Amino acid sequence: xxxxxxxxxxxxxxxxxxxxxxxxxxxxxxxxxxxxxxxxxxxxxxxxxxxxxxxxxxxxxxxxxxxxxxxxxxxxxxxxxxxxxxxxxxxxxxxxxxxxxxxxxxxxxxxxxxxxxxxxxxxxxxxxxxxxxxxxxxxxxxxxxxxxxxxxxxxxxxxxxxxxxxxxxxxxxxxxxxxxxxxxxxxxxxxxxxxxxxxxxxxxxxxxxxxxxxxxxxxxxxxxxxxxxxxxxxxxxxxxxxxxxxxxxxxxxxxxxxxxxxxxxxxxxxxxxxxxxxxxxxxxxxxxxxxxxxxxxxxxxxxxxxxxxxxxxxxxxxxxxxxxxxxxxxxxxxxxx
Amino acid sequence: xxxxxxxxxxxxxxxxxxxxxxxxxxxxxxxxxxxxxxxxxxxxxxxxxxxxxxxxxxxxxxxxxxxxxxxxxxxxxxxxxxxxxxxxxxxxxxxxxxxxxxxxxxxxxxxxxxxxxxxxxxxxxxxxxxxxxxxxxxxxxxxxxxxxxxxxxxxxxxxxxxxxxxxxxxxxxxxxxxxxxxxxxxxxxxxxxxxxxxxxxxxxxxxxxxxxxxxxxxxxxxxxxxxxxxxxxxxxxxxxxxxxxxxxxxxxxxxxxxxxxxxxxxxxxxxxxxxxxxx
Numbered sequence: 001x002x003x004x005x006x007x008x009x010x011x012x013x014x015x016x017x018x019x020x021x022x023x024x025x026x027x028x029x030x031x032x033x034x035x036x037x038x039x040x041x042x043x044x045x046x047x048x049x050x051x052x053x054x055x056x057x058x059x060x061x062x063x064x065x066x067x068x069x070x071x072x073x074x075x076x077x078x079x080x081x082x083x084x085x086x087x088x089x090x091x092x093x094x095x096x097x098x099x100x101x102x103x104x105x106x107x108x109x110x111x112x113x114x115x116x117x118x119x120x121x122x123x124x125x126x127x128x129x130x131x132x133x134x135x136x137x138x139x140x141x142x143x144x145x146x147x148x149x150x151x152x153x154x155x156x157x158x159x160x161x162x163x164x165x166x167x168x169x170x171x172x173x174x175x176x177x178x179x180x181x182x183x184x185x186x187x188x189x190x191x192x193x194x195x196x197x198x199x200x201x202x203x204x205x206x207x208x209x210x211x212x213x214x215x216x217x218x219x220x221x222x223x224x225x226x227x228x229x230x231x232x233x234x235x236x237x238x239x240x241x242x243x244x245x246x247x248x249x250x251x252x253x254x255x256x257x258x259x260x261x262x263x264x265x266x267x268x269x270x271x272x273x274x275x276x277x278x279x280x281x282x283x284x285x286x287x288x289x290x291x292x293x294x295x296x297x298x299x300x301x302x303x304x305x306x307x308x309x310x311x312x313x314x315x316x317x318x319x320x321x322x323x324x325x326x327x328x329x330x331x332x333x334x335x336x337x
Numbered sequence: 338x339x340x341x342x343x344x345x346x347x348x349x350x351x352x353x354x355x356x357x358x359x360x361x362x363x364x365x366x367x368x369x370x371x372x373x374x375x376x377x378x379x380x381x382x383x384x385x386x387x388x389x390x391x392x393x394x395x396x397x398x399x400x401x402x403x404x405x406x407x408x409x410x411x412x413x414x415x416x417x418x419x420x421x422x423x424x425x426x427x428x429x430x431x432x433x434x435x436x437x438x439x440x441x442x443x444x445x446x447x448x449x450x451x452x453x454x455x456x457x458x459x460x461x462x463x464x465x466x467x468x469x470x471x472x473x474x475x476x477x478x479x480x481x482x483x484x485x486x487x488x489x490x491x492x493x494x495x496x497x498x499x500x501x502x503x504x505x506x507x508x509x510x511x512x513x514x515x516x517x518x519x520x521x522x523x524x525x526x527x528x529x530x531x532x533x534x535x536x537x538x539x540x541x542x543x544x545x546x547x548x549x550x551x552x553x554x555x556x557x558x559x560x561x562x563x564x565x566x567x568x569x570x571x572x573x574x575x576x577x578x579x580x581x582x583x584x585x586x587x588x589x590x591x592x593x594x595x596x597x598x599x600x601x602x603x604x605x606x607x608x609x610x611x612x613x614x615x616x
Contacts, residue, residue: 022444023451038464155595159545160565160588166578167585178576223603265450272455279549280569290456291549294463302460309456317451 012331016321020314027310031303032080036073043069046093089307090300094293102304105289110308112181112285115202116274120209121267127210128217129259133252135218136225137244147222153215158273162208162280169204176204179282205274205281213270220262224255260327263320268313275309339526341608348608351601355533358594362410365403372396372404372559380573383582390582393567401559402586409561410536412474412543412553417536419478421528424485424535429524432493433516443490450483458542462551470553470560473546477539484538488531489524492609496520530605537598544591561587 005011043063047056064070067090068079083089089102097105128150135146170178177183181201188194228234228251237247275287282288286305293301325331342348366372376395383390389398431442458480467473496502505515540561546552547562548569555563568584571577578584 019447020451023448026448027452034460034464151596151599152592155592155599157541157544157588157591157595159548160584160591163565163568163578163584163588167581171576171578178578268451268453269455271453275456275459276545276549290459294459294551297463299464302463306456306460309453313451313453 008331009325012325013322016318020318024310024314027314028081028084028307031307031310032077035299035303036076043067089304092298092301094296094298094301097298097301102300105301106286106304106308109284109286109289110312112283113271113274113278113287114312116205116209116278116283116285117267117270120206120213120274121263121270124210124213124217125259125263125266128214129221129256131214132218132221133225133248133255135222136229136251137248147219150215150218150222153211154213154219155215156212158208158212159276159280161212162205162277165204165208166280177201179280181282181284201281201283205277205283208277209270209273212273213266216266217259221255221259224258225251228252228255257324257328260320260324263324264317267316267320271309271313342526342605345604345608347600348604351597351599351604354593354597355601358406358590358597359410361590362403362407366400366407369400369403370397372400373557374400380571380580380583389586392564392583393571393573398564398583398586401564402561402590404559405561405564405587406590408470408559409540409543412470412477412560413536413540415471415474416477416481416539416543417532419475420482420485420535420539421532423479423482424489424531425528427482428486428489429493429516429520432490432497433512433520446483446486446490450487452480454480455542455545458546459549459551462546468554470558473543473553474539477542477546481535481538481542485531485535489528492524492527493520496523527605527609530602533598534602537595541591541595544587561591 005014043060046063047059051059061070068076071079087103089106091099092102092105093099131146131150135143135150138146166178170176177200179201182188182194182197183201186194186197188198225248229247234247234251237250274285275290277283278285278287279291286309290302290305292298293305374396376391376397378387378391378395380393381387381391381395387397387399389402392398392401427442427446431439458476461467461476461480462473465472465476467476502515502519505519510519543552543560544562544565547555547560548565550566550570552558552562552566553560555566564587565584568577568580571580571583574580
């Protein structure tokens with residue numbers, strides 16, 4: 001019987017699972033180390049100002065005991081993993097969260113971030129690559145105009161572009177609200193009115209992210225397609241008298257593969273961009289939660305949001321790699337090209 | 338390599354614009370008012386006294402723009418310097434030594450590459466309370482090197498295969514001498530451009546961090562990001578986005594700078610990868 005793990009596709013998947021497990025392990029150790037390396041102690045932040053010196057000492061001892069920080073380091077390390085595996089990320093000490101479990105609070109905000117990240121990732125990939133490929137074979141002034149627009153769109157600081165859009169479309173022409181997820185005094189529930197209200201608030205952050213990422217894909221795809229159109233097999237096919245449309249479709253297929261490998265890096269930067277864009281638009285996702293946690297110095301919440309972001313990034317990267325393996329015939333069929 | 342770069346039109350145009358912005362920052366901040374000097378003209382639109390209007394505390398926006406450009410570029414230079422230093426060590430030693438060293442360094446680069454940079458920076462900036470320009474620059478440099486390391490690595494890999502390196506090795510030259518006398522001179526132009534690109538990414542990152550209040554302390558440091566921070570946290574306007582004269586100029590400077598670096602980088606790519614030049 002043939003060994004099923006010998007198939008290149010299985011090998012590829014196993015290799016990727018191993019790699020991302022290592023990344024997750026490194027990231028989690030990093031999360032364990034960071035609060036222990038920092039100057040001062042997160043416990044100090046929890047003691048209300050105005051506490052007497054004696055009260056401060058006793059409260060500190062009490063809190064350290066409560067959070068297990070008085071134990072030796074190796075025991076803390078084991079506890080850290082045990083808590084993680086139980087899904088326990090600690091409790092939110094920041095105002096308005098009433099010691100709610102951090103995992104709960106973060107998971108409640110995650111959909112708001114994903115609803116921005118996922119559509120932007122896919123739509124910009126298809127739109128940007130389509131524009132880039134077209135710009136590559138439509139010669140002349142129009143092509144140049146498209147090229148410069150996409151260069152500008154991809155190089156603009158995204159947070160600044162968000163401010164410009166707010167200035168144009170929410171202040172000058174009041175088409176969209178200036179921020180938030182729902183209108184003030186609006187009580188969201190599962191109905192059409194809530195969806196409509198949220199989508200009005202959704203439009204500008206979505207548009208900001210979409211335009212910036214589409215620009216990046218289009219610039220990359222244009223030069224990749226031009227590069228392919230210049231290669232030997234295209235020149236040969238041209239000599240054979242293939243139609244231009246056919247040539248472009250060949251070039252596009254080879255140009256899209258390197259673009260696909262860029263999807264990983266694009267996902268990583270898109271998550272960071274989304275977090276800052278959320279803050280500009282006061283969109284109620286992970287980014288806004290992170291900033292609130294930072295301002296309130298809630299360490300459990302800060303580490304919790306980072307951990308969840310990291311998990312999302314690792315899962316996303318893994319899925320992108322799988323999709324790449326499906327697309328690349330060399331990996332899919334197991335025949336070397 | 339330098340002669341080829343000078344002949345590239347794209348590279349020279351990009352470089353000229355970058356140079357102009359550096360001069361704008363340095364010379365401009367000598368000619369304008371103190372960027373932190375308060376006046377009683379709070380958030381006024383542009384006038385003949387204040388060419389770009391005034392900010393939250395009556396500061397001259399033009400003076401802030403010049404000082405901010407200078408300081409942001411300085412932060413970018415420090416961060417880019419750190420990033421390139423790490424990149425040369427990680428990306429240069431690996432392929433040269435080969436074998437296990439290369440495997441480990443490359444795996445390390447790939448692992449750090451998966452970390453999303455901005456969330457990581459937000460976490461580190463908040464926990465270590467980096468509030469001086471130097472500390473923020475260091476932090477950005479320490480988190481942004483993987484891209485540069487990849488560039489350096491691929492360049493060393495192609496250089497290693499060239500004949501003159503083999504000849505040097507066969508003639509009994511020591512490893513360190515080969516790196517210093519044969520590889521480095523051929524890498525210098527490339528590394529400088531990688532440095533400029535790292536610098537531009539750092540400038541973009543710093544402004545983003547500062548804008549949400551996690552950069553250098555905005556009440557004592559003027560950067561392009563701190564101007565945006567004071568717009569976001571303005572107490573003078575119901576809608577901070579209405580203060581267009583405060584936030585349009587810093588973003589525009591950033592955009593022009595980043596586009597110029599991009600064009601420069603494209604020009605360099607064409608020089609180092611001749612097949613791209615024809616397209």
